[in-house]
Amino acid sequence: MEATARNLGSNQLTSRFWRLDRRPQENIEDGCLSVQTETIAPLAEGQVLLRNIYLSLDATNRLWMEDIEEMYMPPVPLGAPMLGFTLAQVMESRNPAFKTGQLAMGLGHWSEYLVSDGTGLMPMDRPEGIPLPLAFGALAIAGPTAYFGLLDVGRPQPGSTVVVSAAAGAAGSCAAQIAKIKGCRVIGIAGGAEKCGWLKNEAGLDAVIDYKAEDVLAALKHHAPDGIDLLYENVGGDILDASLSHMKLGGTVVVCGLISTYNNGHLQGSGPRMFHNVIMKRLRIEGFVVLDYLARYGEAWAELIPWLREGRLKFRVDVVDGLDNAVDALRSMYTGANQGKLMVQIGSEP
Amino acid sequence: MEATARNLGSNQLTSRFWRLDRRPQENIEDGCLSVQTETIAPLAEGQVLLRNIYLSLDATNRLWMEDIEEMYMPPVPLGAPMLGFTLAQVMESRNPAFKTGQLAMGLGHWSEYLVSDGTGLMPMDRPEGIPLPLAFGALAIAGPTAYFGLLDVGRPQPGSTVVVSAAAGAAGSCAAQIAKIKGCRVIGIAGGAEKCGWLKNEAGLDAVIDYKAEDVLAALKHHAPDGIDLLYENVGGDILDASLSHMKLGGTVVVCGLISTYNNGHLQGSGPRMFHNVIMKRLRIEGFVVLDYLARYGEAWAELIPWLREGRLKFRVDVVDGLDNAVDALRSMYTGANQGKLMVQIGSEP
Numbered sequence: 194m195e196a197t198a199r200n201l202g203s204n205q206l207t208s209r210f211w212r213l214d215r216r217p218q219e220n221i222e223d224g225c226l227s228v229q230t231e232t233i234a235p236l237a238e239g240q241v242l243l244r245n246i247y248l249s250l251d252a253t254n255r256l257w258m259e260d261i262e263e264m265y266m267p268p269v270p271l272g273a274p275m276l277g278f279t280l281a282q283v284m285e286s287r288n289p290a291f292k293t294g295q296l297a298m299g300l301g302h303w304s305e306y307l308v309s310d311g312t313g314l315m316p317m318d319r320p321e322g323i324p325l326p327l328a329f330g331a332l333a334i335a336g337p338t339a340y341f342g343l344l345d346v347g348r349p350q351p352g353s354t355v356v357v358s359a360a361a362g363a364a365g366s367c368a369a370q371i372a373k374i375k376g377c378r379v380i381g382i383a384g385g386a387e388k389c390g391w392l393k394n395e396a397g398l399d400a401v402i403d404y405k406a407e408d409v410l411a412a413l414k415h416h417a418p419d420g421i422d423l424l425y426e427n428v429g430g431d432i433l434d435a436s437l438s439h440m441k442l443g444g445t446v447v448v449c450g451l452i453s454t455y456n457n458g459h460l461q462g463s464g465p466r467m468f469h470n471v472i473m474k475r476l477r478i479e480g481f482v483v484l485d486y487l488a489r490y491g492e493a494w495a496e497l498i499p500w501l502r503e504g505r506l507k508f509r510v511d512v513v514d515g516l517d518n519a520v521d522a523l524r525s526m527y528t529g530a531n532q533g534k535l536m537v538q539i540g541s542e543p
Numbered sequence: 544m545e546a547t548a549r550n551l552g553s554n555q556l557t558s559r560f561w562r563l564d565r566r567p568q569e570n571i572e573d574g575c576l577s578v579q580t581e582t583i584a585p586l587a588e589g590q591v592l593l594r595n596i597y598l599s600l601d602a603t604n605r606l607w608m609e610d611i612e613e614m615y616m617p618p619v620p621l622g623a624p625m626l627g628f629t630l631a632q633v634m635e636s637r638n639p640a641f642k643t644g645q646l647a648m649g650l651g652h653w654s655e656y657l658v659s660d661g662t663g664l665m666p667m668d669r670p671e672g673i674p675l676p677l678a679f680g681a682l683a684i685a686g687p688t689a690y691f692g693l694l695d696v697g698r699p700q701p702g703s704t705v706v707v708s709a710a711a712g713a714a715g716s717c718a719a720q721i722a723k724i725k726g727c728r729v730i731g732i733a734g735g736a737e738k739c740g741w742l743k744n745e746a747g748l749d750a751v752i753d754y755k756a757e758d759v760l761a762a763l764k765h766h767a768p769d770g771i772d773l774l775y776e777n778v779g780g781d782i783l784d785a786s787l788s789h790m791k792l793g794g795t796v797v798v799c800g801l802i803s804t805y806n807n808g809h810l811q812g813s814g815p816r817m818f819h820n821v822i823m824k825r826l827r828i829e830g831f832v833v834l835d836y837l838a839r840y841g842e843a844w845a846e847l848i849p850w851l852r853e854g855r856l857k858f859r860v861d862v863v864d865g866l867d868n869a870v871d872a873l874r875s876m877y878t879g880a881n882q883g884k885l886m887v888q889i890g891s892e893p
Contacts, residue, residue, distance in 0.1 A: 464814030471798045471830035478828040480821035
């Protein structure tokens with residue numbers, strides 16, 4: 194057996210991780226996940242040992258826990274570690290693509306350590322002048338999700354009226370600001386005065402609708418009297434219906450997420466009541482998954498990194514400390530309690 | 544007052560027409576429309592007098608009777624003649640674009656005669672070798688609806704697996720056969736053995752699913768084991784849901800009609816339960832209205848007319864005799880009782 198730096202005498206490296214024990218019915222009930230400990234085996238040829246620093250929590254994580262037929266990726270098996278996007282440091286490498294000490298991001302585990310063969314793992318240079326949680330939060334998922342969904346799928350024109358739902362969320366806040374940078378008129382929908390205030394005053398949106406305090410359809414008619422050219426949808430349900438009722442002829446709906454439907458256990462019965470507008474308004478409604486764009490991340494980063502550095506793209510991170518708090522933190526997302534991109538700090542920054 | 548051919552002494556021309564008296568709640572109840580008689584006034588400069596020969600009945604007629612906010616055109620006013628597509632003969636013309644004796648088609652009234660200023664009226668040459676009901680049925684609405692919806696919106700590739708719902712209907716049967724002509728593999732969904740037999744044996748589809756006798760989703764999985772590339776949707780509801788659950792990644796849904804939802808009075812509550820597949824399968828769902836393509840009808844006719852003449856495009860017409868039977872005939876469409884394009888013969892062919 195090969196000697197490695199971490200094998201100090203007879204001490205073996207152990208890693209705590211969240212295991213999926215039971216599939217959630219509604220709100221990720223207690224008992225669905227539990228913290229376990231495993232021993233990390235020595236690396237085989239081609240493998241790397243990762244020490245996780247940040248774990249990204251995303252609305253879609255809830256879907257990965259379910260065994261539903263119609264999903265964009267296979268479910269997490271029962272008894273297996275829960276999956277999530279992580280920013281990690283390479284502690285040891287037997288894979289020429291990764292160097293010890295380097296940062297890497299990719300689809301990993303809710304764990305302290307992970308042995309990876311490098312699949313889906315991208316080396317990441319620490320971007321100068323951008324704090325690491327901000328870089329990870331904006332560049333791993335949210336920024337590319339907003340960038341490709343808005344620009345590649347939505348294709349707005351300068352002057353387009355763009356509506357973004359869950360506009361204070363990670364992807365939504367990026368999409369709304371990218372639309373502004375590209376010369377659109379942007380209306381955000383969010384819940385509560387704090388989020389709406391941030392969107393108006395910090396992110397610089399043209400108008401903001403507080404769905405907890407206002408009639409969304411009436412507010413859309415007020416702020417966009419000529420209708421919506423492009424809807425960047427994260428929510429579904431009543432909020433999607435309101436926007437569908439106010440699209441312009443020939444408008445576009447980019448479906449990034451349907452978070453309002455993710456906790457009902459079936460993903461069914463949740464179709465838009467105003468679907469007939471697809472004909473009446475001659476709409477294009479198109480869905481996408483950012484994982485399909487991994488090979489093109491460089492395009493997004495080339496614009497996102499300067500925008501972040503120059504402060505043109507503002508991004509809030511909501512860092513929860515400690516792996517043990519991951520489940521509670523994820524639950525808070527479905528009630529809209531988090532303010533900005535939610536992530537868990539698992540280990541210290543190098 | 545100018546003397547005209549129809550003013551024989553003191554006799555004035557009268558025209559019987561269907562008037563919209565009340566908006567239907569569900570199945571176009573008795574009392575919603577009534578037959579009335581009006582006197583045709585002498586033509587003003589720019590007008591033409593039309594004698595209607597055939598009236599096209601289309602699923603969308605039901606929507607025109609309702610006063611719903613979200614429609615692709617204004618509702619028929621109460622007390623006004625009911626609208627429909629007609630094939631007529633020009634009896635008299637004070638408009639240089641139309642000659643007496645010529646055929647013309649356009650959006651007209653459910654009436655014996657109509658005075659038109661030529662708006663939305665297209666002169667039509669009687670196509671050689673094609674009976675007039677077939678030419679009108681296939682070329683006025685159904686053929687262009689199928690042609691532009693399938694090819695311009697759907698853009699299938701040779702070898703694509705195409706599913707058409709209401710495949711025995713006017714637009715559906717054209718869409719299915721055009722897809723065949725363009726080299727696709729075509730599966731039709733229709734109700735009943737007679738329609739399914741015609742689609743398989745006469746229209747030459749690759750497979751047919753009888754939604755009244757089969758589990759549509761199971762049958763789709765059987766006939767299209769790799770999934771659906773392009774869905775040409777006319778129905779909505781459960782049939783749309785079955786297809787949405789079996790789309791290929793990156794598939795396309797062209798929404799031509801949602802007839803299953805047109806009789807519920809509100810056009811609401813009818814959204815697809817399987818809408819989440821727009822993300823899971825990265826679908827493009829796009830609606831269209833053939834009226835938007837009027838200026839491009841020539842493109843469609845240039846292909847449709849030879850296909851009809853050569854018998855490559857088979858088209859069934861279901862001609863109901865007499866203006867008085869128009870309402871009953873339209874009602875039959877929502878139960879699927881008609882076999883082929885439904886039209887009413889109002890007057891004799893010239």
